[in-house]
Amino acid sequence: MTTATPTAVTVRGTCTLVGAGPGDPDLLTLKAVKAMRQASVLLVDDLVSDAVLAMALKGRRTRPRVVHVGKRGGCASTPQAFIERLMIAEAQRGERVVRLKGGDPFIFGRGGEEAEHLRAAGIEVEVVNGITSGLAAATALGVPLTHRDHAHGVIFVTGHARDAEAELDWATLGAAAAQGLTLVIYMGVSQAERLQAGLLHHLAAHTPAAAVQHASLPQQRTVLTNVAGLATTLRGEGIGSPAILIVGDVLRGVAALAAPARDTSHAVAA
Template sequence: MDYLPIFADLKQRPVLVVGGGEVASRKIDLLRRAGAEIRIVAQTLHPELLHLYHQQQVTWLAQVFEPQQLGDVFLVIAATDDSALNAVVFDEANRRHRLVNVVDDQPKCSFIFPSIVDRSPLVVAISSSGQAPVLARLLREKLEALLPASLGKMADIAGSWRGRVKEHLSSMSERRRFWEKAFGGRFAAEVEAGQWQQAEQTLAASLTGHQQDGGQVTLVGAGPGDAGLLTLRGLQVMQQADVVLYDHLVSDEILDLVRRDAERICVGKRAGSHSVAQEETNRMLVDLAQQGKRVVRLKGGDPFIFGRGGEELQAVSAAGIPFQVVPGVTAAAGATAYAGIPLTHRDYAQSVLFITGHCRPDGDALHWSTLAQGHQTLAIYMGAVKAAEISQQLIAHGRAAETPVAVIGRGTRADQQVLTGTLQELEQLAQQAPSPALLVIGEVVTLHQQLAWFGHQLQTDGFQRPSVVNLA
């Protein structure tokens, strides 16, 4: 994050603007809307600024910039066509630890103006850190169309009710839930319809009849890594969570989408090293929900495919706690799609088997003779450590040593790697692949070279080629 987004209170605070042209006029209009006290240094004033000066709404401080003019100002803006003067203003402001913006000169800015969607008191600010202002403006235009004008009035009414709601509901989480229901229900609809008095009556009735919600658990599949594969429902419950228990396989990009003030607890497990025992995770889910919290259990991929989601919900169900499940894109579906490997294809594979390479020591052994049959695809989770055994057993039970295989490391992520070869080379490929890795065995792997698209560089585009190793 190149700039910290903050909202500054400029009411009655002095702001120095060096420059009096059209650009300066636009900046001053924005500053005046925020209540700033405007001081201008310029040889001449744009007609609009001159009009404001005659109405005593701005101060024309001087015609020539002097460093002492920075003495008690809050912000500084340089908006002249004299680059040398702008540089002097920037240096002098920096020396005095004043925030300064040199218009259209991003390196000489200690703060920048974002694109703004104004639904006061609700304000949305969008910035590209000065790198792509046109892109920020286009995004603002999209948001202008999406956000109704009634949002400002809704925020006004909510602000006037904050004290009463706080008196009635002592818990911060209960107050948040009250407002979530209000902003998504009848109150919001009445404000949008201009029925403001009725909207306040609805708030009053909702507050009087408000009942404290009990805790609940939501099991959410985060997908294989790319935040774009997270479901809309998954994002919604993550934004409502009081606490999130997550695994190591959940990417940082997805964790960034969790509600900012939600508690985050890592209960991840890595091969050969269990940082949190499964029984402890089950207990935490129950304990947190019994405290009345909205608990989100965030798992990589889909929680019901080799994710122990069923075991965790059994514990939650036994404790009588309400729960729901938000499925996710499982690694076999996501990683192979991003690698351009169809799991089934009528010329190569009529079935696909999802297999875990990390079985319980006391569990049943894999049926190798079934797995070794042709015309099927094997998608093996957590199989990198046992790649040698998998290769040996499949070949011993009849699968050809030349069967195409792929090891997809960190599938769907920006640093995805796809390593291809043959079944007899599976161990070597697995040792080279980054974790987490998915093993894919079957003739469909031959389509990778033709169908790879994610990060793949063709002569006619500018995409970056993924890291690909072919041992065949």
């Protein structure tokens, strides 16, 4: 009589890339809250606010393991390759992994890279969108990103290139903005002088520009200026990361710009 050899069972967990939005927990989607509260392992970026993390832990009988994997432009960060290996290893152990990322995972959140590596390892991946900080910044200013009279489209772009060869042609982007497109620039504060010089090749010096730091959070700050005064104004007002830069005519002549909301600082360059 032969005895059958038991078949080895491979335990597979899941991984969900969750957009935590710009920081205000009220802006989380219901699907994001549900995913966070079902996680057994939470991998949390630096830009995820304490209030959002508290929402993830609220009402849990069993506390998930929380691992902080810092990712912040211009600062020391956890290597991306390490984060990807950690996600794969935890999912292969059968964990329900949630990668909690500021904004939206698929807008300058490296979500595409992470999803590719997870799928290549045979891990099931789900993506939960979040409100991107570029949209939250425009809302903080009381302006739209598109407008039938002022902007026929919007370009989301990063000011933080991966390497010198990937450096953006800011003159070309300025030409696009001159055709009626709003520029929304992520991680651009440290490159303000370079991008300003490029944009001025095709944009009028008086084209409106703005910066929003910590969009949607209590410490939010807004600064209004124009393209010619962008770098000087950012330095003078002490605007640093995380901040969004917006350039375009959607900022022009809007009443909301003259009456900043409570707890929001306001400056205009001549």
